[in-house]
Amino acid sequence: MPHDVELIILLAVGFGVALIFGYIAARLRLPPLIGYLIAGIIISPNTPGVVGDLHLANQLAELGVMFLMFGVGMHFSLKDLMQVRRIALPGAILQISVATLLGIGISMLWGWSFGSALVFGLSLSCASTVVLLKALGDRGLLNSVNGKIAVGWLLVEDLVMVLVLVLLPAMAVLLGGQALSSGAENENIWLTLGITLLKVAGFIAFMLIIGKRLVPMIMQVVARLGSRELFTLTVVAAAVSIAFGAYKVFGVSMALGAFFAGMVVKESDFSQRAEAETLPLREIFSILFFVSVGMLFDPRILIEQPIHVLGTVAIIMIGKTIAAMALVLFFRYPINTALTVGASLAQIGEFSFILATLGVSLQLLSLEGQNLILAGALISITLNSFIFSAVEPIQNWIRNRSHLARLLERSGDPLAMLPDAVSQDYLRDQVVIVGHGEVGRRITKTLMEKDIKVVIAEENREIVENLREKDIAAVCGLATEPSVLIQAHIQHARLLVLSPMDILDIHKIVDIAKTLNPQIQVLVCAESKAEAEVIRKDNIGEVYFAKEEMAKNMTNHILHQIEVAHHQSSSH
Template identity: 80%
Template sequence: MPHDVDLIILLAVGFGLALIFGYIAARLRLPPLIGYLIAGVLISPNTPGVVGDIHLANQLAELGVMFLMFGVGMHFSLNDLMQVRRIALPGAIIQIAVATVLGIGVTMLWGWSFGSALVFGLSLSCASTVVLLKALGDRGVLDSVNGKIAVGWLLVEDLVMVLVLVLLPATAVLLGGEALTNGPDSSSNIWLTLGITLLKVAGFIAFMLIIGKRLVPMIIQFVARLGSRELFTLTVVAAAVSIAYGSYAIFGVSMALGAFFAGMVVKESDFSHRAEEETLPLREIFSILFFVSVGMLFDPSILIQQPGHIMAVVAIIMIGKTIAAMALVLFFRYPLNTALTVGASLAQIGEFSFILATLGVSLKLLSLDAQNLILAGALISITLNSFVFAAIEPLQKWIRERSYLARLLERKSDPLAMLPDEVSQDYLRDQIVMVGYGETGRRIVETLQANHVKVVIAEENREIVENLREKGVAAVSGSATEPSVLIQAHIMHARALVLSGCDALEIHQIVNIAKQLNPLLEIILTADSTEQARLLREENIGPVFFAKEEMAKNMSEHILEQMQRAHHLTH
């Protein structure tokens, strides 16, 4: 067969098998990327049948990495991270350290060098953002407090891994590897090389934050005014690829870091949502190629040759990381459900592990066997991750039935779980109890307080509760599905209960508890969708408000008032 059709063969067979096995994975309620990895395994040189060109696959994988990192940059929200920084920042860093130490400890017992053990441990420490977002989205908890903590935790992990990708080539020689041929000069002083690398990174970041942050959105806005959809898409893609390459060619930093910052500066544009929508198909196509190419690197024979090693790797990923994360969440006095959700979120590894493993092999810090162990750990942990999430509810129920265990884990002596002594008994009569302090809840509370209405807030996010208490607002930390939280909010003497940002299951649990404690209580609900508003109204729990309905109503009233005013002026 002619050599010049290798790319077509790779794309045709790779996409075809990715579609088949991705579909099978989705039908089995597994992440489709499992299917993409299996497709890569089937066309790899390590398995019989059609063999794809591994060199072409590696180049396409580079593009896949760039678009993956571009997507991470576009989804990176400093505001989301700041909301949960007090748990996500120290939690993620300590958890990465624990997982890395576990990886180092096990591999040093196997006789590996420290450099190899370090890269291997780091590869096992970072979970897949793609897998997490899908798992949380499928369960409808992406926008919940638990979801925000898990996503914030992974954002910190992603940032740490970006830093590792930048520093690893500069420290490869020190760790016993080899410098990249186009990387830092291995003959120079290693600390000087590291210092120059950090200066280059700092220079690139400064350039992107000072110039790129203004220039890229300005270019996107200029092109958007032309009204050409294909030019707009081309502009965004050109920004991603050119910034990634420019960061590598001019500043000597990784293309992955360049693509990450390209995503961040594109997000600053007024057209960021459109940019995300227009480039999504292209980003997903190259992401699929990335996972297929990663699968092509995997040698399935390792499953038979080193089953003990694979079991140890899976144990670190699914048991060591999970227990460490849960212990940290409980230490920060968050509820058991939050600890279980974060623990399940981290019980897998994904794209950053692959990127780091590939870099480790190119730097001669990791062997191909080590890379295969990481790939095997990823395949197994991602496959089992949905079962780990499914076990959250039964496990939580089992622990709660053993109250001594629940008390031990949840540390009921939490000061934020009780209202401060400064809140007088007079204040706790005829008050409004507000469950949830999101955007809608905050606006309601501000309006009520401006009109001297007494409000007590029940909120799961501890940082929000701490901030409210600093401002002298009566707030209690915890899930309102727990009777103790509503009791602390003195629901027995409340005038009304307002539920904001709760899902259907939570609403029914909270209303049942509240009505038992105060049968005359008025319930006021906010809905997140038309369907939820319809169902809640059918159940006749209380008045239901839906944001889009209220906006349409207010706009209609405004238009009618303007028309009436104009009519009076003309007559």
């Protein structure tokens, strides 16, 4: 085979086979990345048939890692994380610790060294953001409280893994591996670690002080030219050059450089356009990354070491899930939140692959360990959609055994009841607002300015705690549960206001409210025109749809302006 066409052959065969198996995976309602991994296995040296160039595949995988990390940086939202920080931050750190310890424990029983066991355990502790976002999106849960907690949890996991990727090369020799740079073996390990941390701190400071201003400024200058391809090139050049500069100038990983490149691009006024323009390129390189990961996998491990594979899958799908659910329930969140977060974390993905590849290059992790991680990822991602499908039946089964539900949810939660300071006089003719998102916040603020009594029913505990700190009456829980509306004293309320939510939940809440208070008036904020029409047909209350109300307000403003202009011209 002529050397100069190996890249073309790899791309042609890799993309062709990835397309076929990605399509099959999508038809089976599985994440397409399962198909990409299988495509890599088929063209790998470990299976018969067409063999792709592994060296070239690894170089393309490096680009894939950079663009994956760039995408993670662009999706990283400090605002989203802050909304759920009290559960996501301690929860994710404790869950990573539990999963890592389980991984260390089982692999040391197999006779592995501590260094190998640590990399193995860390690889099993982090779930795939790609798989999670797809699973939540397919079920319409991305903007729900449970979805935000799961995404916030994964953001913390991503940050921890970024830190691990930075520190692992510096710690490699201490853990029994080999340093990436020659001569580093003879250096003092703590000096190496200190220098690494200083370099990372220097790079972060540079990005936050200079990069945060320079990159958006360059994007703005290029955007004014109106050239789409130049704008796309600017974003790609920023991602690749910052990643390379981080490695060359500061000596930190290209993955960290790409992550911060994504973060500074997100700070730009053109972040949405940048995300849309670079999405196809990022997806192409992500596919190459998953194909190259598949090429590293040796399927013989499934036959030769089935017990090890089962142990790995058990940690990912049972150990991590139970630990996460226990932590969510400990923080007094409801069963459905615990089940959703548990299902979200019952898989591993891209960070696990990146960490495993780094572990092998540092001679910390054996090829057997890498194969076990890849097998665990393939099996857990394939089964993840079935776990999500089981959330509702399991929740219903627990709810039907109320003693078990009370035990799990630890009844007596102070946030599930209104404070004693809220007088009985206050709880008459009040407005009950379900949900304290953008719509709920605006309505609450306006009503309170007019001295109209308000009670908020909200799922997010942190929001309820913040409201109570401001002396606003609020109760925590799902409004589809009668106890929550009873606590909000719906039986004495004048109005029920529902923020945008699932139409089935709207029906449940209104049914409960009208059973407890047949005279109550209901106002519903619909998410779409179709939803607004369905609610109107069901005649459950007044319906408001954002675009419709905006059009009415703008029309009234236009008519008012025309009337004023007409009046002025006639007076002259």
